[in-house]
Amino acid sequence: METASRPGLRERKKQRTRDALVRAALELFTANGYERTTVDEIVEAVDVSQRTFFRYFAGKEEAAFAVQTTVEAHFLEAVRRRPPHEAPSQALRQAVLANWDTIGETIESVVPIELHLRTFRLIESTPALLAVHLRRQEGLEEQLAQTIAEREGVDVDADPRPRVVVALFGGVMRLAGRAWGAGEDFSVAAMRELTTSYLDQMGPALATDWRTRDGEGSGRDGGHGRSGGDGRGDTE
Template sequence: MAGGILAAKDGRGSVIVDQGAARGTSGTTPATAPGTGGATGLRERKKERTREALVDAALELFSRKGYDATTIDEIVAAVDVSRRTFFRYFPGKEEVALARASEVERSLVAAVGARPVDEAPVVALRRATASVMAAIAGDPKLGSTEAWVRTRRLIEGNPTLMAASLRHAVETERLMTAEIARRHGVDPHRDLRPALTVGCFNAIVRVAMDDWTERGQFDADGIAATIDEAWTAMSGLVGSGWLATGWEPDSDR
């Protein structure tokens, strides 16, 4: 994902948005000559920096004070913008708290869609997940793995955010199911395989993420290894007594 968090903190802990020119992917400063669209690009980059600064400030306040105790006024004061500016980007505290998680979910759906069409569903899901996990560590816009874990813990510790996160997860699962169905030319309303595949995938990743968070291995290699371990464990379950039997309807009922 393009863009980055160009913000720093002053001695009081306030977030200062960097108003300097953003860098392109080549490391050079984009031109702003008339007629090239540079002015529009600069405005978009400044908007993106403001959004990222709001997310960073909100997550820090939520971590330090708690979600319920933090006000929107405190968030905007930390970034030195108005409440009106905040509401241009987010409808409320819930959306800014879940911004990082939502970015990851959108990235995952897009990554699945970008996989080669001849890949098996599980292969596409595994490789898409690996690419997104690497991006979390390597792309400043998605934040560091430590910040992402902090967001997970914030969500898990707050019933309101947990409920909202579950709603987002259901929607993401539907989108991924539709993407898998599209890739393989089946109707997800008539064919249960895409939904079952995605549901199994999400269960494996959720268990792996919980384990990764508990281990404290906050790096891309750590999470990739943990997810691989979970997939291997699931493969073993399928061939063992745990999941080898019991799939057919129970005639003794």
């Protein structure tokens, strides 16, 4: 019985050390800047050695994205759990909104939500981290496309629709993230509200004739087509 319990205790201790390193790293990154923070400063804050740090992380970059990695895995699992009758775009939308409602406890087991959100802003404003973030997003979008393809029973390499819908969704999410990062309301509620409002525009942006959606005469050119009486522009 003792032998069975010892690995559990050891794993919990390792998890506590990893979490402490993540929190110290994010606090230092957001306070002093990513580039100016050293591994020495991180390990000093936790009172461990550099060797211990590198046992958990390949470098500062991996520590910076540690919580984000958990959030992404949580979202991917949320998409997989969506009811099969939902259309792909609806499944993505409901999963991301549900994710904001349920991820808090998981994040706060490692760092305060507020620190995670400040880190998100840091990533958006730090070129080196933003480049990594965009590369990571490409990988996540490929996983999402494969998940959507499996849900819909199509071949992701033969049918472009899974990658197309995920690319559209990912683009909208990046816009919402930038708008939140540039705003003044630094809260989960604000992020969720912006995400909802941007996702609400996906359908109209793709399906609506923008020149006539508010009634005749509401277009930029006084209700006339851009170059012809049929209002279709110069496509013919």
